Amino acid sequence: xxxxxxxxxxxxxxxxxxxxxxPATDAVDGLSLSIPPGAVxxxxxxxxxxKTTTIKVLATLLRPTSGSVTVDGLDxxxxxxxxRRRINLIAGGERMVYARLTGRxxxxxxxxxxxxxxxxxxxxxxxxxxxVGLTDAAGTLVERYSRGMRQRLSIAxxxxxxxxxxxxxxxxxxxxxxxxxxxxxxxxxxxxDGVGVLLTSHYLAEVEQLCGHVYVVxxxxxxxxxxxxALTAGTRLPHTVELTLAEHAPAVSAAVAALGAEFExxxxxxxxxxxxxRSPEDLAGELATAVVRAGGAIVRLEVNPPTLEDAILAMxxxxxxxxxx
Amino acid sequence: xxxxxxxxxxxxLKQHRRIxxxxxxxxxxxxxxxxxxxxxxxxxxxxxxxPGAAERWPLVAQPGRLLAxxxxxxxxxxxxxxxxxxxxxxxxxxISGTLEAMxxxxxxxxxxxxxxxxxxxxxxxxxxGCFGLAAAVATGTLHLAHPGMLAVAALALLVPAVAWGAFLxxxxxxSRDSAFLYTLLDDPLWFxxxxxxxxxxxxxxxxxIGLVFPLTTSLVVLRGALLDGKDVGDLAxxxxxxxxxxxxxxxxTALLLRVxxxxxxxxxxLQLF
Numbered sequence: 001x002x003x004x005x006x007x008x009x010x011x012x013x014x015x016x017x018x019x020x021x022x023p024a025t026d027a028v029d030g031l032s033l034s035i036p037p038g039a040v041x042x043x044x045x046x047x048x049x050x051k052t053t054t055i056k057v058l059a060t061l062l063r064p065t066s067g068s069v070t071v072d073g074l075d076x077x078x079x080x081x082x083x084r085r086r087i088n089l090i091a092g093g094e095r096m097v098y099a100r101l102t103g104r105x106x107x108x109x110x111x112x113x114x115x116x117x118x119x120x121x122x123x124x125x126x127x128x129x130x131x132v133g134l135t136d137a138a139g140t141l142v143e144r145y146s147r148g149m150r151q152r153l154s155i156a157x158x159x160x161x162x163x164x165x166x167x168x169x170x171x172x173x174x175x176x177x178x179x180x181x182x183x184x185x186x187x188x189x190x191x192x193d194g195v196g197v198l199l200t201s202h203y204l205a206e207v208e209q210l211c212g213h214v215y216v217v218x219x220x221x222x223x224x225x226x227x228x229x230a231l232t233a234g235t236r237l238p239h240t241v242e243l244t245l246a247e248h249a250p251a252v253s254a255a256v257a258a259l260g261a262e263f264e265x266x267x268x269x270x271x272x273x274x275x276x277x278r279s280p281e282d283l284a285g286e287l288a289t290a291v292v293r294a295g296g297a298i299v300r301l302e303v304n305p306p307t308l309e310d311a312i313l314a315m316x317x318x319x320x321x322x323x324x325x
Numbered sequence: 326x327x328x329x330x331x332x333x334x335x336x337x338l339k340q341h342r343r344i345x346x347x348x349x350x351x352x353x354x355x356x357x358x359x360x361x362x363x364x365x366x367x368x369x370x371x372x373x374x375x376p377g378a379a380e381r382w383p384l385v386a387q388p389g390r391l392l393a394x395x396x397x398x399x400x401x402x403x404x405x406x407x408x409x410x411x412x413x414x415x416x417x418x419x420i421s422g423t424l425e426a427m428x429x430x431x432x433x434x435x436x437x438x439x440x441x442x443x444x445x446x447x448x449x450x451x452x453x454g455c456f457g458l459a460a461a462v463a464t465g466t467l468h469l470a471h472p473g474m475l476a477v478a479a480l481a482l483l484v485p486a487v488a489w490g491a492f493l494x495x496x497x498x499x500s501r502d503s504a505f506l507y508t509l510l511d512d513p514l515w516f517x518x519x520x521x522x523x524x525x526x527x528x529x530x531x532x533x534i535g536l537v538f539p540l541t542t543s544l545v546v547l548r549g550a551l552l553d554g555k556d557v558g559d560l561a562x563x564x565x566x567x568x569x570x571x572x573x574x575x576x577x578t579a580l581l582l583r584v585x586x587x588x589x590x591x592x593x594x595l596q597l598f
Contacts, residue, residue, distance in 0.1 A: 011593055056593070059429060063590035084431040095422025100342040112335035113430040113437075115328045157426065 002058060002165055002196060005108050006067035009053050009220075027053040029220035030067070037196040040187060042211035042228075044200065044312050050220035051200040052091075058198065059089040071165065075268040076154045085114070087165045090158035091175025092151070099143040103134050106142060107160055108268065114161040116149045129155035131186060133179070149173055155183060165196040172203060184210060214308075223315050228308050235314045237306035238262075238278035241287055244300035245273045255294035259286055271272050272299065329436040336440035337448075343414060344448045351452065358453040362399040365521050366392055382523060390552065393466035397548045398520035400457045404450045404482055405514065405540045408490030411445030416497045428589075434582045435491070442490025446483070461551065472557035477557060477564070481546040485539035485567050488574040495578040499594075500586025519544055539574065542567050 006213065008029055013022035028050040035041045035058075043051050056062040057069060060080040069076040069085045076079040097106045107125045116124065131154035142150060151174060166188065169186050170191045170263055172180040180203075187210055191197050198203040207214060216231065245252065252273075256263055261279035268274050277287055284303045291298060339419060344350060372378065373385030383390050415438075418424035427437060461467040469475065516529055518540040524532055535541040546563050549555035557564065588594065 012591070048363075053593075060424060061428060062593055063587070081431045084429060089429055096426040097343070098339060098423055099421070101339065105338060105342070109335045110426070110430065112331040113427065113432040115331060115431070161430075167569075258488060321476065 001037060002069070002071050002198070003033075004054075004058070004067065004069045005032050007031040007054070007057065007064055007069055008066045009050075009057055009062060009107070010065045010290055027220055028057070028217075030223055031213050031215075031217065031220065032067075033225075035165065035196050035198045038191055038194045039212050040191045040197040040210040042199050042201075042207040043217065044204070044207060044213035044214055044308075045217040045234060046312070048219070049217045051217060052169055052174070053220075054217070055089065055169050055198065055200065058165075059087060060084055061089075080218065085161065086163060086165060088158045088161055088163040089167040089169065090155050090171050092170030096154050097142055097150060097157060100141060101155075102139050102141055103129060103145070103149075104138040107152060107156055110157050110160045116161060122159070124160065124162070128159055131159075132156045146210055148179055151175055152179065156187075159190075163195065165198070166190060167198060168199045168201075170201055172201065172206060173198070180206070204307065204312065208308050216312060231315075232308055232311045234307050235306065235311040236280055237310050237314055238280055239282045239284075239306065240276075240304045241277040241279075241282075241284045242299060242300070242302040242304070243287060243291065244268055245275075245277040245291070246297035246299050248273050249291075249296040251294035252291050252296040255290040255296075256287065259283055259290060329433055329440075332432050332436040333440040333444070336437070337444045340411070340441070340444035340448050343446070354449065354452045355456055358399050358403045359456075362392075362396055365395050365399065369395065369521060370440055384523075389464055389466055391465070393461055393552050394548060396460065397519065397552060398544060400450075401482055401540055401544045401547055402455060402515060402518070402520045403453050404446060404486045404536075405489060405518075405543075406511070407446055407449035408442050408486055408493060409511070409514075410449070410574070411442055411490055412493035412497060414445075415441055415494045426509050428586065434586060435579055438491040438494040438578060438582065439487060441494055443483075443487045446478060446486055446490060453537060466552060468552055468554040469550070470554050470559075474550040474556060477560070478547050478550040481560075481564060481567055482543050482549070485543050485571045485574070488571040488578070489539050491578045492574045492581075493512060495581035498581060508578075514538065536566075539567060542570065552567070 008026070008031075010024040010026045012024050029123060030275065031046065031054060032049070033041075033043075043054060050272060053062060057064055057076065058071075060076055060083055062104070071079075074083055076083055098109065101109060104125055107128060108121065111121045118270060126135075129138050132155050134149060134152055134156070137145065137149060143155060146151065155171060158168075164170055166187075168263065171187075172183055175183065184206060187197055187199070191210075197210075199207065199210060212227060214225065214228055214231060215222060252275075253265065256275055256277065259279075261277050261283055263275055263277040266274045266276070275287075277283060282303060282305065284301060288298060352566075369391070373391065379386045384394055415424075418427065428434075458467075517527075517535040518538050519527065519535065520540075524535070524541070524545070527535070542563050546560050546567065549560050549563070
């Protein structure tokens with residue numbers, strides 16, 4: 001298991017000639033989290049929340065300023081080399097591969113650096129190329145790859161050492177929808193096979209689909225954790241119900257008002273009356289019943305529960321901790 | 326050791342693909358040094374015709390040997406400058422994100438920079454090396470105490486060059502700007518190391534600076550072993566100095582890599598470009 005305890009990472013200000021250095025920047029401030037094997041754990045937050053810094057500390061690319069990080073009980077500073085054998089990092093974008101090598105050569109290059117046993121390296125390269133759909137382009141120079149192909153190769157690179165823990169920093173950024181869907185399936189399968197995955201993503205539907213547990217950070221601090229469902233429910237954000245009537249019915253407004261929820265009245269593009277109701281609970285059933293009893297003819301009823309994205313946005317602006325377990 | 330050899334194999338492939346991206350590179354590997362040699366020869370020629378020049382520098386009276394002297398200089402310079410170029414390319418790995426990918430792996434950092442430099446060296450300089458040796462044999466300017474001195478000359482060129490390349494690569498752990506390598510180490514290296522002129526023609530303070538660069542002593546050994554028929558005994562002092570200088574450069578490389586990686590882990594500079 002990867003465990004961070006009170007992890008803090010600050011970056012020193014750049015020194016300037018004849019001017020005093022500014023204050024250090026705290027990117028991660030007292031973060032404690034656990035990433036178990038065999039599960040996908042989410043790390044969410046707005047830009048600048050400290051997600052990528054956290055991932056780079058776990059990957060040994062950055063050193064904690066204070067606090068501790070252990071991977072299967074090994075300290076990330078004292079046993080960096082051993083930890084590098086057990087982890088890998090895949091970042092979104094098309095970097096981290098060599099343009100003048102072919103896809104297969106890139107994987108062979110990194111396989112050599114990871115000292116992957118020769119007996120399995122060839123087979124693993126074939127399997128990974130197949131996994132990311134690059135078998136046919138294996139012998140093509142990467143400089144001739146499309147952006148999506150480079151990113152798929154970068155994903156294969158991240159799996160070349162068969163890591164016990166995989167750190168995914170926006171892995172589907174810029175990928176076509178079918179490829180992103182395939183990657184999600186790969187990640188789910190890896191977790192089923194026992195790999196511990198930490199995922200950051202701006203595609204929150206992806207996080208809801210994959211992650212059993214999510215940490216939400218803002219300005220380097222943990223503001224909430226829990227399952228996506230619990231996080232969404234914990235924010236007490238309103239459900240919205242949109243209702244359109246066939247024609248104006250005078251008694252309907254009073255019936256809606258009687259439900260006690262906040263609502264707005266308007267008209268749609270065809271001049272039909274509309275109601276937008278906001279409530280902590282889903283009042284669609286009560287609303288429909290009340291409208292029909294008041295003589296209204298419903299032509300459209302749409303219920304929008306709060307999403308994880310709404311919850312993250314709400315939490316990012318909330319300085320106090322929200323326990324959502 | 327086995328893991329380090331695998332790093333060498335990986336870097337060998339990478340450097341091969343980088344350097345031989347186009348077939349035209351074979352011409353530039355040979356034509357560029359030959360053109361540089363020709364330029365140098367015809368630049369030095371008027372100096373050799375100056376009154377009294379032959380008394381101070383007897384070589385000027387023998388154009389064939391003068392050309393061999395300059396060719397040895399160009400050969401050694403090609404070896405060392407290919408490592409400056411390699412370090413410059415190493416700095417580009419920051420931009421492509423591959424430097425971070427390399428540092429994610431458990432591979433020895435020392436093996437990485439040594440492999441990077443030696444692969445670039447072998448692939449950049451083999452053609453001109455073969456050409457230079459063939460030309461020296463064909464023109465009868467090769468003068469060896471015994472055949473083993475060829476190996477001594479090769480080692481005196483390769484070992485310090487690889488140590489030099491590893492040292493330059495380790496410097497780039499701290500700096501994102503590699504342009505300074507070209508500024509400091511292109512023309513000044515020609516001059517200071519005695520590539521174009523014999524060392525005795527240079528002022529004492531320049532000779533002192535030149536000693537810091539392994540190219541200077543490598544060149545003395547190369548010319549002594551290949552052109553002047555000197556043996557190991559004659560060159561023992563220079564060979565010892567080269568061995569010490571190479572060891573110092575490798576020690577400094579190991580230290581800089583350790584401090585540099587720690588600095589990058591503290592400041593996040595590995596991802597900056």
